[in-house]
Amino acid sequence: MNFDSKMAQAGMGIRPAHTVFRGGQIVNVFTGEVYRADVAVENGMIVGIGSYAGEHVVDISGKILCPGFLDAHLHLESTLVTPSELVENAVKCGTTTYIVDPHESANVSGAAGIDYILEETEEVPANVYVMMPSCVPALPFEDNGCTFTAEEMKQYRNHPRVLGLGEVMDHISVIQAEPSMLEKLELFSDQVCDGHIMTTDEKQLSTYLAAGVRTNHECTTYAEAKQQCRLGMHIHVRQGSAARNLDALVSGLVAEGIDTSAWSFCTDDKHIEDIRREGHIDHCVRRAVELGMKPVDAIRMATHNTAQCYGLKQLGAVAPGYWADLVVLDGLDTLNVCAVYHHGKNVADFRAQPKLPADSPLRTSIHCAPVELEDFAHPVSDESRVIELIPGQLVTNDITAQLPQENGFFAPDETYSKLAVIERHRASGKMGVAAVRGFGIRGGAVASSVAHDSHNLSVIGDNDADMLLAIRELQRTGGGYTVVSGGKVLHTVPLPIMGLMSDAGFSEVQDTLAAMLEDVHRLGVPENIEPFILLSFLALPVIPTLRLTPRGLFDVTRMEFVEKQN
């Protein structure tokens, strides 16, 4: 937005501003104060703080006015709906800015997937910025849909909504100075390079930071986060659907009282129903305050700190020269969102309209080789390496166990379930099978085409027939989630856009998903396990400790395949 004479006149009070917010107390992120002032808006931008007349006066007497929230790091695809539907929902929670890593889309469809995210967020009532996915594929041996190189990133280098390089998950390639990774870091060296690292090794952390990575959202303990903060890492405190690190990290901050200016909030991966239930970044603010953080500090973590981190000079503050992205709160103790404004306009009435044409190639992304019942047979002997789930966390344990068997083949029971991952981009026929402890499913199977980061088809169950049926259901719908039991499809959420997202409408997705969660828990899966998010991470070979890919079990600690599984 260019500053013009109309804005100057509104700022000078020579003419009434287009909109004036009056009667509220503003949260000042610069001084930490909260005080009474009018906020004058012209052309969607704040042009004055003080005493102003307006053509439209919004009475916010008794309320608090704070900057719109920023989600410092998220994958829009994880919400299952289209990017514009996610924004439609989350913006009403006060999140007016999204720093998005479209690496799911890039893994399936490459640049076409990134273009989809950019186009779909062009007209939403929020600021959607995009980081260039840095690890597509996640590891060189991954079976994903596309390889996204530094050369391909160059076309996005000067896009006004591209802020830098997305989370560098492959930290080994950084510390080993692999040329293809250094090329990407160099390309975005004057912007922000996001990180993704889980280690307490001071030398690995130092080297990773020295290479130019500056943020991390993977800290699960305060000790880790503080160690990294000391080294100059900007800490994104993650509170998503599956990974919920806020309590641990914020409790530490409150206890120690260190400076929080290098700390932000992010959701990373948060399902739409969780956003509706508890909120988005506003939930992070409320929870942090419940844990003892000062409200203004929590609001800073949700606003100014993130804007500073990404060089977003006109976001994150209620001040002249900033966009009028504003959240009206009922009070600093309760912190409930009463109204949200983007560029000075109330977001309440926005309804997302799907944009992707019916004949887009992004709608036909499931390309599997034929799968038959016998492909699920899994021979075992003596001891096997088994993926053990840890409720509420993405990391898994790598255990060795004597699996239940019949005729030399793994026979799932209430303790051990069967997991299969099937390549779906090039119909290569690659398929991995392994055992999982702690899922507990009986008499059925759950399948998903969302499986970070390569998004092959994952299915977990206790019998091969239901597992096969679940895979065929996903082939039929062009991707999605499905629950199968006793030879019948109970429910399916089709996710036809790259096998990741639905444009059928949020309500339909939510209702079906709620029914599916009931299905799954009725089939024996513990209540503290979110089956679809869990399934979507079991094939990701960058999160410890043991994962399954179409090429077989992968030991993340050693960064190598488990040669012999049994």
Add this chain to the structure above:
Amino acid sequence: MNFDSKMAQAGMGIRPAHTVFRGGQIVNVFTGEVYRADVAVENGMIVGIGSYAGEHVVDISGKILCPGFLDAHLHLESTLVTPSELVENAVKCGTTTYIVDPHESANVSGAAGIDYILEETEEVPANVYVMMPSCVPALPFEDNGCTFTAEEMKQYRNHPRVLGLGEVMDHISVIQAEPSMLEKLELFSDQVCDGHIMTTDEKQLSTYLAAGVRTNHECTTYAEAKQQCRLGMHIHVRQGSAARNLDALVSGLVAEGIDTSAWSFCTDDKHIEDIRREGHIDHCVRRAVELGMKPVDAIRMATHNTAQCYGLKQLGAVAPGYWADLVVLDGLDTLNVCAVYHHGKNVADFRAQPKLPADSPLRTSIHCAPVELEDFAHPVSDESRVIELIPGQLVTNDITAQLPQENGFFAPDETYSKLAVIERHRASGKMGVAAVRGFGIRGGAVASSVAHDSHNLSVIGDNDADMLLAIRELQRTGGGYTVVSGGKVLHTVPLPIMGLMSDAGFSEVQDTLAAMLEDVHRLGVPENIEPFILLSFLALPVIPTLRLTPRGLFDVTRMEFVEKQN
């Protein structure tokens, strides 16, 4: 600097780092802590913090290691020596980064002057960044050497050492949305636009900030600074030779305890002898601590805060991925600088080498029409508007007084001195004459070719003969400072580079200047007046209240010439 495998191996501890600083305590600007750690440096960049082996080990046992200081805003020309000589001196005080507005050079020589500053600082052991002078000339009716337009700035837009737009002194053109000013602000809207404003009017401040200006170094009281900080202004606390605002501002910060992350230090204009006497930004840190600020907070104001303000991602912290610009301090209580490193190298041995060729056109910048004795005659009657000096400040009072006279002409005495300003760029013959109260010179004259921002020739004295001789002396030397008494030139510092700088060497300038200060005070000028800096501001029509230009007396409050002076 590109990250490479050698740096990765040093960071990982696989090979010894080129240099390791060992035994000291590091100041952590992120957490506010101070603790013991090794700092490993490779290729001039910090690659590791922790426990490291090095090819070269610098033992700093018992010492404190903090980031190199940044001067958030200065005019290199004001130090009288060449830019490289200024750096040679100030870098030894720990200032390893300079954010320079070369608007003196631009006012005399336009783009050629800016190129000189860039070239002269190419090889110094410090980071010298340049802001594009925004107000050249300072006001449309000024008689300066060049007009520097947005169009001319475009060639510098992508220069790696250009960070944005220099101090926007003409705030009226901003709040009135004048197209030529908005064009400049727009050109640098994704970088930093520095400010220069002195008002407490909330609407003027709001509008100025709404237009994109984000820093200010002109606050003289804490109340002003806090008001601006609330509105989103980054406050540069100025401590120069003449303008010394640190005590007032830091005392307020200490008393109120508000967040200091939007506060920095700058020198603006500081003479070389003052740098040698009390230091540079290190002096600001020591003085702030004397006033009660926590040492780490004072160091942050001198380092991280400034780097953040200007988006200098690799400066302002002792952390991996940051340049090894480091200051070794003797302790956090004393804060004396023991050693300084730029890109890992000790700066102690640097000696500046003048680069400007002897035949450069920048050396012949004094172009006056012939001046004769009678041109200094100043007719007066009844009451006259008089510039009244305020010791220790740049602002002046606008008073009306009955001047001493002989035969209808002003006859200076111990109370009222005569000031003349003569156009020197285009030999136009324009010349202003007025009276000044409080300078006290008797039996002599002082003249200067440094006169912000147009740098015409200024001379102040009590008799026309000495004033004429002083002007002729400056014509002879191609610019400079001179003191004349009783028909004789007592001392001259020639400043042949644009009439602003000397490349004769710092010692010579300093020795002569010291002798000149003695001369001037012996001639009756009070000890609390620094005559040359004062003289250099008496012609600047953007600082209140009354100024003299070649076109006559100018009322800065009304922004108009005083039509009838007597």
